[in-house]
Amino acid sequence: MQAVAAQRLTFAGGTARVGKWIVLIFFFIFTFLPLIWLLISSFKTNLELQTNAFGLPAIWQFQNYVNAVQISSLPRLFLNSVIVSVCSTFLTLAVTSMAAFVFAREKFPLQQPLLNLILAGVLVPIIGLMAPYFRLVNSLGLYDSLVALILTYTGINLPISTFLMHGFMKTIPAELEEAAEIDGASFVQRFTKVVFPLSRVGLVTAGTFVFLFSWNEFIYALLLTSRTASRTLQLGIRFFVSQFFTDYTSMFAAIVLTIIPSIAVYVFLHEKIIKGLTSGALKG
């Protein structure tokens, strides 16, 4: 009887393992196949891509990578994208974490209407703000600078980031702050020593959102800049799209080149990133 039960358990365990591997392999293929396709396509000619999208190139076109670097000034644009994305993420989180702290933990007149007013910004399509942002940036003398993009991306992301941070900070128990207050913590210290460190998950969520937006944004980057020195990666990638012709394979090469640093950073630093995010999770 026991042997039969053990056999069943072993069978069930084996089935579960097989099932687990099937799921893992499915998601591995689902995730990596497009990237592998992108990599192979970046070595094709455009005609090969259009006529035999899933085959191997007859001759591997390394020239596509030369085009990618030469035509789109990738290194400079990559650096600009890093600067803009990192700075707008830090700035947005700095502003919205403080705003969310006040809205979530304090009581003051017109609190809810003011919060609603800020959050209503989520509903405004950013394309509708092009003319006001353009005028504002010009009036401030910031046209064609990275600062213009950093401030604009921060402004655009304030509502959604405040929304996320406010929602997260509301869940932190008030007793923690009360205990800190009894220990003599000031208003600022309640934020910096208690609420901010405990909001790490919310910060990462909002930060990821802002970073991805800033990294991928195209239309404001085009609107507010005019020279390579102040432009970002998305504009460089579009240099392969002209009025009547798209050089897909060189564009793919440019995309591969821009992905490599991100993958490299993740491969070498992912343990530290995860450790950094999870450390202190049990605090309190």
Place this chain on the structure above:
Amino acid sequence: MRRVISTLIVLVLALVMTTSLMATGGSEMAEGEITLDFPTFWVGQDSKSGPIASLLETFNAMHEGEIRVLIEPNPSTDGYRDKLNTQLASGRAPDLFVFAPDPTTFQYYETDILMDFTDDLAGSWGDVFSGGQIAGATRNGRTKSVPYEVSIIPIWYNSDLFDQAGIDSFPVDLAEFQVAATALKDAGIVPTSQMTGGSNAWTSMLWFSHAAASLGGPGVWDLPLSDPIFTQAAEVLRSMYLDGNTTRDAVGGDAGVSGGHYMAGDTAMFINGPWYIGRIRGDAPEVHAATMLASIPQVGEYSGHQLGGPLSNLGAANTTSAARRDAVVTWMQFMTEPANVRMMSESSGALFGIKYELGADADPLQQEFVRVASEASFLVDHFASAYTVDVVAEFGQALAEMALGEFTPQEFIQALIDKDNE
């Protein structure tokens, strides 16, 4: 860890400040030199990027110390138009720019932010333009943009594939077209390239426009979509998707699909403008050598026409400075000098609304374009130039439904009418 993060933040901020200063610093200018910014999408991989850069270098050398034109590279035509419309709406037009001659941009003729060239073009400068070009850039008697690039969009056909199928000449009417299509299919060749994808189903939209023009004549776009000729044109377009007359990936396919099949020698007929010459010459030289041009087989009362019209004009910001105005006009006159236009045309394959002749060693296909343009019974815009972006986007959606048998030609046209009425 904290120290590392703090150091990183300081470093990034320092970089931002440095880079920002570099970005806004501008370039060195000679005293008294007029600098004109020229944002354009004729950069990067665009066929006109090389000739434009060359003309710019010549112009700046000719006017050293007096005028300098600086190109502001703008990738993506759509993004450029969004940016330009925002700048115009904000009352801050760029010094020089590529003016899209469409109903949206012509609205700015009503304002005073565009430079008015009416008086300049009334002089000898106006003589360099082909007939009707200045009139096409004039609204209410004022010409606030300079005519420049034009489009001619005939039917392309691969004469080698036609020979292979035993077809002697391009069909002149629908009956001959059916015979030719059958002969091509019997020889294992797909007759036409089509597509329902992209922002405007470009290739199929052009087939539809050609058919509609054959039915409705030069004033076809003045007719309401409810006119029966549009349903007839839709019926012609639907037949292109039936019985193996196009490739199986045409539904959902984009311009890469339709052009790719033609360049690969899979399809015998295709439609596009002269800007595609450079592409096909580089990627498919054999198909390039075999390509001939024609007008669509006669569908209705009219025949021998071509699709075409102004594609890009040149515009400039209005100014109160006489010196800046002179500098702008000098640049415009330089850009429209026949010798410079010829160089631009021969290098890029594009055609221009200026009187010039191609050299004998110009691309034979480009010379074919000039021939069909001169032989055309009339020129008419295509559907996408006559309707708003929403209706044009609906065209591809409804076409896919019609190609899949979900819509009849009447329902296809009704979908366009509904969108137009929204």
